[in-house]
Amino acid sequence: MISKYIIKHGIELAYDIKAKAFLLFTESGKSYEILKSIKVEKSSKSIFKFLNIDKLKIIVITPNISTYNKLKNEKDIIPLYVRYKEENRQMIITSGVLQAIEQDLLKEKDTVVAVLGDPKLKMLDTIMVINIREHIKSLKIYKLLETLDEKLRKTFKEVLKLAIEIGREGREGKQVGTIFVIGDTLNVMNNSKPLILNPFAGHNAKIFDKDVKGTIKELCSIDGAFIITDDGKVVSAGRYLETKGNVKLPSGLGARHMAAADITKNTNAIAITVSQSGGIVRVFKDGEIVFELDPKKNAILFD
Ligand SMILES: Nc1ncnc2c1ncn2[C@@H]1O[C@H](COP(=O)(O)OP(=O)(O)OP(=O)(O)O)[C@@H](O)[C@H]1O
């Protein structure tokens, strides 16, 4: 009955640190039933006195619509439905926090306690204190993810993970930079030209394949961009992105970043750059930087 103690200690922790909310993530609703059973136990009486709704919100978050519909009839909790079943704890929490912020239940300055488990293990195993402000960064990328269809979302997350690895590890001890251009591939190919013979020509290279990722890391040292379709096929490397020059970027960013902004302004593609000076990863959409991350400081998004 580890789940019961995770919930009990999570609630006590929320009480001790005067958290704004207690977030309970549940797929089937079983964890919520456990919370209810603890509530009636004598030992937790004092804690639950504090838990009246205006002091500490109990937000029960589920990706399962039938669980959500059941939760809607429960008293003293706020049910939240999150659209995607995430595969790792970080993303599960981010999706719930994003939803709670969007519904004005949480503010940037709030601190909350979350309890959740591994979706596959069907039991709770994690208590986490979350300072919403730190989470805002990943919330931005999560908001972008929400606008992508399932296929593009999967590819984008894979490329972002690879870019974070490249930014963090470099190549043989040297920092390397690169550009990935994802989606709207026909348009992107028409707005670019080869700098070298395309090493991916004739291959069905998928970004999800470990060997393809290894090849990409090797090829980062050559000039030019990697072009990837929305379902994850790497169609080209060493591609020169033509620029129309109708973009504005913060000073200090050079041709690589201008090219990434430019191509996303003039096509529907998303671009991800890794800077050779420092490894910073940036995401571009519609000509703007929508997200940036220092992979040496926080690879928060994907474990
Ligand atoms: N239009 C382009 N299309 C594809 N790749 C480009 C383009 N312009 C520059 N690059 C790539 O970016 C590399 C770095 O160029 P530059 O230093 O001017 O960019 P930067 O924005 O300062 O990037 P970094 O932070 O990595 O130094 C170039 O060697 C080239 O490989």
Ligand SMILES: [Mn+2]
């Ligand atoms: Mn540079």
